[in-house]
Amino acid sequence: MDAYQLLLVALNAVCSALFFYISFKFLTLYLRIKVGYVVLFSMTFAMLATGHVASSLSVLVPEPRLSLTLYTLSSSLASSGFFVLLCSILYASKERVFALVPPLILIVLPDMVAFMLSLLVTILARGRYLKGYLAVLSLAYLVRGLSSLLIPLGIGVYMLLASELSKMLVTLLFAVYHLGKVIKA
Amino acid sequence: MKKRNRLELVLEMLEVINEEGEINPTKLSLKVNLSYDRVKRILNELAEKGLLMTVPSDERKGSVVIALTPKGANLLRELRRLKSLLEDYGLL
Numbered sequence: 108m109d110a111y112q113l114l115l116v117a118l119n120a121v122c123s124a125l126f127f128y129i130s131f132k133f134l135t136l137y138l139r140i141k142v143g144y145v146v147l148f149s150m151t152f153a154m155l156a157t158g159h160v161a162s163s164l165s166v167l168v169p170e171p172r173l174s175l176t177l178y179t180l181s182s183s184l185a186s187s188g189f190f191v192l193l194c195s196i197l198y199a200s201k202e203r204v205f206a207l208v209p210p211l212i213l214i215v216l217p218d219m220v221a222f223m224l225s226l227l228v229t230i231l232a233r234g235r236y237l238k239g240y241l242a243v244l245s246l247a248y249l250v251r252g253l254s255s256l257l258i259p260l261g262i263g264v265y266m267l268l269a270s271e272l273s274k275m276l277v278t279l280l281f282a283v284y285h286l287g288k289v290i291k292a
Numbered sequence: 293m294k295k296r297n298r299l300e301l302v303l304e305m306l307e308v309i310n311e312e313g314e315i316n317p318t319k320l321s322l323k324v325n326l327s328y329d330r331v332k333r334i335l336n337e338l339a340e341k342g343l344l345m346t347v348p349s350d351e352r353k354g355s356v357v358i359a360l361t362p363k364g365a366n367l368l369r370e371l372r373r374l375k376s377l378l379e380d381y382g383l384l
Contacts, residue, residue, distance in 0.1 A: 129377075136374060139341055139367055142299045144383060196382055 112166050119163040126156035147195035154188030183255060186216065190256050218252030221245075240281040247274035298334075300384055301326065303375065305334060306343075306360065306368045314347060314357040343367055 108116075130152035137145040158181040165177035225245035232238050250270035257263030296304070301324065308323045309315055315323075321331040335358060338344045343364035346356045360368065378384040 132370070132374065136367075136370065139343065140299065140302050141337075142297070142302075144297075145299065148378070148381070148383065192381070 108166075116163050116166050119159045119166075123156040123159035123163070126152045126159065130156060144195040144198040147191050147198065151188045151192040151195065154184045154191065158182070158184035158188065187256060216252045216255065218248050218255065222248035222252060236281070236284055240277055240284075243277040244274060247271075247277075297384075299371075299378070301330075301334060302338070303368075303371050303384075305331070305338075306364065306371065309344070309358060309360050310365065310368055314349075314359045316349065316355060316357045320358070338364065 130149045133145055133149035133152065136142075137149060161177045161184060162181040165174045165181065168174045168177060222245050225241055225248060229238055229241035229245055232241055247270040250266050250273075254263040254266035254270060257266060304324050305320065308320060312319075317332055317335060318328060320335075321328045324331065335344060339346065339358075341363075342361055344358050345361050346358055349355045349357045375384055
């Protein structure tokens with residue numbers, strides 16, 4: 108490990124320790140006064156802290172695939188954390204302008220980008236079967252994007268499993284359909 | 293007047309109780325500008341958690357006043373510290 112990597116790991120470790128401490132303080136506050144958005148605030152910092160742990164591990168782990176997974180996990184946790192923070196701000200605030208922020212977050216998620224592009228191709232494509240396949244595929248990306256944000260609520264896991272399964276099934280059907288055409292040709 | 297959320301109400305109530313030392317719920321409701329029923333409900337919840345205690349009033353015989361317990365005073369100190377962070381995020 109070089110000096111740069113060591114510095115990154117050290118900074119990540121300090122950040123995660125501080126975020127876990129802040130999360131703990133707000134969790135204890137919630138337990139005493141039971142204000143909903145305080146627990147959401149605590150969750151935000153717990154997610155950011157966990158994200159920094161994942162980021163540290165991504166540097167330390169020698170196996171490239173695992174390292175990449177941890178690296179991706181760190182940014183996913185950060186985006187989920189900020190989404191939860193937005194929820195707590197919305198919960199506490201009456202300012203309508205904040206309502207615009209969650210859709211903006213959704214738009215920048217990779218799954219949502221895939222959804223929008225596949226939807227565009229669906230609109231431009233010709234042929235009933237092709238349109239049908241692309242429509243289901245884009246829907247699967249939409250559900251997967253939403254699921255990554257809803258993971259903290261529990262329902263996100265089921266949405267993710269449903270989107271993956273539907274995507275695989277429709278891909279199989281479509282591959283068979285294309286194969287039929289290729290063989291005919 | 294800006295609508296206060298629950299956390300703001302709890303903080304304001306604890307601040308008033310701390311300033312007064314001992315206060316009856318009616319006077320508290322006037323000080324924090326909140327209905328007596330709402331104040332009473334919050335006070336009961338805080339008392340259940342051991343943050344407040346009721347003591348017999350010195351001024352009026354038979355009535356009770358409320359005061360902060362050491363645990364309540366501790367919560368107030370913590371709330372003051374966390375307040376600035378919550379304010380920064382627009383949560384207070």
